[in-house]
Amino acid sequence: MKKLVFLALVLSLFIVDTSDARKKKKKYEVIDVTNGGSITGTIKAASKVDDPVMKIETKKPDEVEFCGTEFQSNMYIISPDLGVKNVVVALLKVKQGKAMPEKDYVINNLKCQFEPLVGLAFKGNNFVIKNSDALFHNTNLGIQLKGGKKRAVYNLALPNLNQVLKKKIKTKGVHSIKCDAHPWMRAYVYSSDSPYAALTDDSGKFEITDIPAGTYKVLIWHEGFGEVKQEITVEAGQATTLDHTFSK
Amino acid sequence: MHQKQRKGFFVLSLLSLPILLIMTVMLTGAENAYGGNANGEEIYKINCAVCHGVKGDSKGEVCYNTNVEKSGKEITTYSRDFTLGVFKFRTTATGCLPDENDLKRIISTGIPKSFMPSFNDISPEEKMALIEYVESFSERWEEEDPCDVITTYMPNWVGKSYSVEKGKKIYQDMKCWECHGDKGDGAGPKADKLKDDWGHKMVPFDFTSGALKRGTAPEDIYITFTTGLDGTGMPSYEDTLGEDDRWHLVSYTLKLMGR
Numbered sequence: 001m002k003k004l005v006f007l008a009l010v011l012s013l014f015i016v017d018t019s020d021a022r023k024k025k026k027k028y029e030v031i032d033v034t035n036g037g038s039i040t041g042t043i044k045a046a047s048k049v050d051d052p053v054m055k056i057e058t059k060k061p062d063e064v065e066f067c068g069t070e071f072q073s074n075m076y077i078i079s080p081d082l083g084v085k086n087v088v089v090a091l092l093k094v095k096q097g098k099a100m101p102e103k104d105y106v107i108n109n110l111k112c113q114f115e116p117l118v119g120l121a122f123k124g125n126n127f128v129i130k131n132s133d134a135l136f137h138n139t140n141l142g143i144q145l146k147g148g149k150k151r152a153v154y155n156l157a158l159p160n161l162n163q164v165l166k167k168k169i170k171t172k173g174v175h176s177i178k179c180d181a182h183p184w185m186r187a188y189v190y191s192s193d194s195p196y197a198a199l200t201d202d203s204g205k206f207e208i209t210d211i212p213a214g215t216y217k218v219l220i221w222h223e224g225f226g227e228v229k230q231e232i233t234v235e236a237g238q239a240t241t242l243d244h245t246f247s248k
Numbered sequence: 249m250h251q252k253q254r255k256g257f258f259v260l261s262l263l264s265l266p267i268l269l270i271m272t273v274m275l276t277g278a279e280n281a282y283g284g285n286a287n288g289e290e291i292y293k294i295n296c297a298v299c300h301g302v303k304g305d306s307k308g309e310v311c312y313n314t315n316v317e318k319s320g321k322e323i324t325t326y327s328r329d330f331t332l333g334v335f336k337f338r339t340t341a342t343g344c345l346p347d348e349n350d351l352k353r354i355i356s357t358g359i360p361k362s363f364m365p366s367f368n369d370i371s372p373e374e375k376m377a378l379i380e381y382v383e384s385f386s387e388r389w390e391e392e393d394p395c396d397v398i399t400t401y402m403p404n405w406v407g408k409s410y411s412v413e414k415g416k417k418i419y420q421d422m423k424c425w426e427c428h429g430d431k432g433d434g435a436g437p438k439a440d441k442l443k444d445d446w447g448h449k450m451v452p453f454d455f456t457s458g459a460l461k462r463g464t465a466p467e468d469i470y471i472t473f474t475t476g477l478d479g480t481g482m483p484s485y486e487d488t489l490g491e492d493d494r495w496h497l498v499s500y501t502l503k504l505m506g507r
Contacts, residue, residue: 059437060426136423138483142445145332150445151388152334152478153343157485159423165487170343180481181426183441 028194029096036098036210037234039242043087043204043220046247049076056112056184063135067112067182074117075224083204084246086118088174088190088221090197091208092229098210100195104128105169107177107187109137109158114177114187118223120199121169121191129165131158140178141189143171150176174221188223220244286374288381295367296378304330304385313363318457319434325362326448333386334445336477337462342484344395345388351379361461398474400467403492406499407466415500418493422485424473427452432504442481450480455504466498473497 054073058064077085105121107114110132121127129139140155153171172193179185190197196216198206213236221227225246234240293302301307306329314324328335337354338346352375358366370378383389405411419425419432427442429435432455442450453460462468474494476484485494 057441059440136426138481140445140481140483149329149332151332152445155342155476155478155481155483157422157476157483157488159421159488163488178445180442180483181423181438183443 028094028100030099031096031212033098033210033212035237037213037236038207038209038211038239039089039091039218039232039234040207040239041089041205041242041244043084043089043200043206043222044082044243044245045076045078045084045225046082046245048078048082049224049248051076051078054184056182058182063112063182066133066135071113071184077202079203081203083200083202084222084225085200085202085204086222087200087204087206087225088118088120088197088219089200089206089208089242090120090190090192090219090221091194091211092217092219094194094196094216097212098195100124104166105189106130107139107141107189108132109139109179109185112182112185114179114185116187118188118199119190120197121189122195122197123169123172123191123193125169127154127167127169127189129156129158129167131161131163134161136181137179137185138181139165140180141175144174144176155180174227190221218242222246224248286371286377288374288377288379291370291374291378292381295370296382299327299364300330301327304382306330315361315363317434317451317454318459319454321434321451321454323451324448326446327364329446330382330385332446332479333388334479336479338475338478339397339471340395340475341398341486342476342478345392347394347397348379349397351382355379357463359461361459398471398486400470402466402470402498403495406495407502408499411496411499412503414493415496415498415503418489418497419500422489422497424497427481428455432456432501438481444481445479452481455501456506458505458507466502469501470494470498 052073052075053070055070056067058067101122102125103122104126105119106128108130112133112135131137137158138156139158140152142150142152145151153175154167156165156167158165169191172191175189175191177187177189196208196211198208200206211234213234215231215233217229218232219227219229225248228244232240232242297308299308299310301311306327308327312324312326314322316322333345335346335350338344338350340347355367355370355375355378358364425436426438427436429439434452434454436452439452442452444450458464460468462472472482473485475486476482489497
């Protein structure tokens, strides 16, 4: 009997432990970051890549006129010294650090395109989805999973001009946005569960600041070049450099 | 679901060790968390794996099937990949996991139009074990909190001619016709280019055929455009239309289906 009671106790401990572990996995803890480190760097392309022009095909006559027939995709915005714009650089599985930004993420349907093309959202805020066209749009937003699969997060109808919908940002990772009514429309948003994410500027540069010292996994993602993950160690009060060169 | 059970279990263990003991024996003895002896994995392998794949990745021997619609259009339907954690026929908002009852229902009724058979002979206990097994294919079920179920109360004026008239205008204004066609025959200007989230061609529903996937009750139609069918192009209108307007739209679509 004693043995059994002991077994039960051990078991109950195990049960408490697993449910606790699950909770911990979810939660980001805000702490005072003093003497944090930073990561700066430049993301480059090995060589110039032509930015494709994309076609617009629609059977609705009013859309042919309003949306045009083709557009510059802006997939590869590369500076003269090969810096790549719109690359997401994000630390993964950060357990604690500075406060999350309080900022909603606006997805605008404008002239038959999404605006912006690539952006950063922070979990807990809202997606603010706007229709600035006098056309039916729908915003079909989903997480990109391994192997090119996609998981729907929201598919919302926006039939009217100036319609605005607000939806909680609940999921993390690279999300793609499509409009089923206009198959050429596309956008990407990286939703971060920590404040430590950045987007490269026109010259391919980025900066992430106030990071508690430690070793992190970092994601570098670009629509056309794809993604790489690597490890990086950040030291207190120091700037660590993270450069990467993508090749096609 | 697991977690709730475990928590309850823990509280019990604090109250009294003997109870914990008995429960421990019960839990380890049983094949699943519902205290039954049904083996979800076995039931799945016998009934579902042929289409949904042994690994739940939709790579079974019969992973797709092609039908010809009333309009002459071909529809190829692929069995669902459970590792995605995406479900079309929910009573929960867009992007949510389905309610347990949604899954129970799908298993009982099947989806005749999509060649998924009905499994009426699976007992309630077996069904719970089976659902638990289906849920094990995606980590979503562990990670996410369940969403609220959208309840429906059909007003008694649904189907009345003034409601049909209102619904007709809403069908226009909401641009249902862009996909489903002016006459509801599925031949809208966007119909040809639709794809689902996994790259397969999608065909919008032809109301004049009346062959619905979810079910033919007015409530089923109401829920379809309220929640959207995740993974397909069919969006959610929950935030765009008030409840009354949604019921007017049901009136009109019933008319389109000749009901």
